Amino acid sequence: EDTLPSISDVTYTPPEYPSGTIPYLYGSEFTNYLAEKYGKDKLPRFYTSYGSSILSYLSPVLPFIGMDRTAKTVFGKTFPELFDEWRAYEKEKYRGWKIDGKMVTHNGWNITSPMIRGEKLYYIRNYSVNTSVFNTFNFNEIVEKDLETGRERVVTSTTSHLTRLYISNDDKLYYTVWEEKKGYANATSLGFGIYSLLCEKDLKTGKDKTLFGDAIRTFTILDDDKILYAKDRKHTFGSEVWEFYKDKRKKLFDTDYLILEMTSEGNNIAVSARKDWHNAGLFLLNVKTNSLKPLVNTPYYEGNISLNGKKLFFTANYNGVYGIFCCDLLTKKIYRLTNGGYAVSPAYDSEKNLLYFIGINSNGTDIYQKAVKFSTQSTLKSFPFSVIPTFHLDKKDISYGDYLDDLKTLFPAVRIPLLFYSDERKWGIGAALVGGDAVNEMSYNAVLAYDTGTQHLSTNVGITSAFFAPLITDLSFDTTDASPSLSLGFSYPLIVKMNPGMSQLWAGVSIRMKDVFKHPLSHLELTPLISTSLRFPTTRIDIGLQIPLERKALGNDIDRTGYYAGLSLQRCVDESEIKLGFNGFYDPDSPTLKGYIVRGYNNVLASRGEIMGNIEYSLPLLKIRKGIWNPNIYLEDAYLKIFMEGVFDEEGERRISIGAELSTGVKLLFGSVKLAPTVGIAVNGKNEVSWYYRIEF
DSSP states (O other): OOOOOOHHHHHHOOSSTTGGGHHHHHHHHHHHHHHHHHOTTHHHHHHHHHHTOGGGGGTTTOTTTTHHHHHHHHHSSOHHHHHHHHHHHHHHHTTTOOOSSEEOOOOOBEEEEEEEETTEEEEEEEEEEEEETTEEEEEEEEEEEETTTOOEEEEEEESSOEEEEEEOTTSEEEEEEEEEEEOOSOSTTTTEEEEEEEEEEETTTOOEEEEEEEOEEEEEEOTTSOEEEEEEOSSSSSEEEEEEETTEEEEEEEESSEEEEEEEETTEEEEEEEOTTSOOEEEEEETTTTEEEEEEOOSSOEEEEEEETTEEEEEEOGGGOOEEEEEETTTOOEEEOOOSSOOEEEEEETTTTEEEEEEEETTEEEEEEEEOOTTOBOOOOOOOOOOOOOOOOOGGGOOOOOHHHHHGGGSOSEEEEEEEEOTTSOEEEEEEEEEEOTTSSEEEEEEEEEETTTTEEEEEEEEEEOTTTTSEEEEEEEOSSSSOEEEEEEEEEEEEOSSSEEEEEEEEEEEEESSTTTOTGGGEEEEEEEEEEEEETTEEEEEEEEOOEEOGGGTOSSOEEOEEEEEEEEEEETTEEEEEEEEEEEOTTOSSOBOOOOTTOSSOOOBSEEEEEEEEEEEEEEEEEEEETTTTEEEEEEEEEEEEEEEEETTSOEEEEEEEEEEEEEEEGGGTEEEEEEEEEEEETTOOEEEEEEEEO
């Protein structure tokens, strides 16, 4: 299939498989091609030359001035020319490539863990649906497919990542799903980390329950209803093997092998495991002797295991091609079951002699099937295992750092010059800076701008720190208007979850000083705030409340208590979206009047209290997903939005409107800037029709 992405696709990651991994997947293949064809010395030369060129800062807008110019010097061609060359190479390389089987599912995206029980095929599926500009719903499902009728139904759907499923002989489905909790040493996730919940679903009654949670890497269900699972050792390489039975957990033993997968049937327990610096091999696990006996162990990868009687099916990448193999546990003979293509994760139907496996296509992964013959015996060549390197550093060669060394990494990583045309019809210049430290405890952004018309130098600086994680501290300083302001905020996560229900609950406080240089205390505003999010497979609910306070006792000019609240509900319906929103405020002592903008009106009601409600329906119209390299810009999808909204103030005055909008997602600066140009038509309560245009950031 001629579906290799363009250089713009790889740069801007369109909302399709493999989505966010596109730059890594295709980028690594592309750079490897450059190294192989033009010489491995060329890439370091390119990086050094490009990184030291001041013209590199123009690459996000006009690549031909920056990166294409350097590529032309080093490789003799521009990046679009090199990328097209690589695409042609890949098409020729895989000419005639095909999957050795018949396609059973047609879903694409990501499919894992296929299992056969009778006439039913079960598997895990995760995929994404774009419902409006830059808005995506991610689905994680366990699917049951009736192989006789071809019908599919979703058995379980969740908001977290499903990792493995297993079906027992008594029609109970077991699966593991990620969850979050505190207590991990990191700054990136604010001290939260991932563990797994093991859940049980009765396929007859539909009842679902969570059995327990632990750092489960893999598990299997034994014939005596005991659950055997493995988790990684905490501070050294290897695994711990545990048993769960009648609501109690018991550690069985430790091993120097890292156990990646488990499967069992009858008295046989097979695992895919590896030692440090080795690829995974196949072993038989004996819980009586607490030992692993080698079964198939080569320098290649062997995994994705499933047992059927005395046959162990597995995936291996012998000779660099992923295929399905079978090891007869009685004779120890190994049979190759697929040829060419790509085949992983086998599931065998012994009654019909059909092998099901996962293959890859242009839309992602799907399940394929083929009839098999256990006749093509494989003779595994003897290859030496990797020699574990020895690392030795003398103390004199080690330089120890401290927190000051981390702070040195705060030098801005992004430095973009700005040129703008001001309201005074004069040109302005400036710079945008973005940076952060090496351990991700602190990040900042700053915009410096000088308007030649007003001769005003403005500064907008924001700093975020997770030094006291999970507490987040925000500091901002803004001099863009006549009264410079300084703000300090603290926010703390009370609840963080990945599974359906309340996913987040945050509490915080913001302190803002207006006119900070002249009268900081006379305009001191203290705002407690709380927000929560509820997540379900097709629905999102967000609720927030802020209460700004000003008190004469703290040096303010007035006593003030305001209330600001908001509620948003989004629901995915097929590939479209329904959104319901409510916002309101009551701020009777505020020195300024406020109001919500209703589409179709040129101004606000300007009051001290309002309630606004709106309902929107969005649906995709056109998948554009095309880009231009010079100048660098990318268009995603076009959406139609139909809306109705209204606002009511404290005195009973109201405004309502209905209308429609057409929006398109636009990405600039290699994806660091996202815009939504929107054109709309609205009919207000006075039957006045108006057209408008705006750009949303």
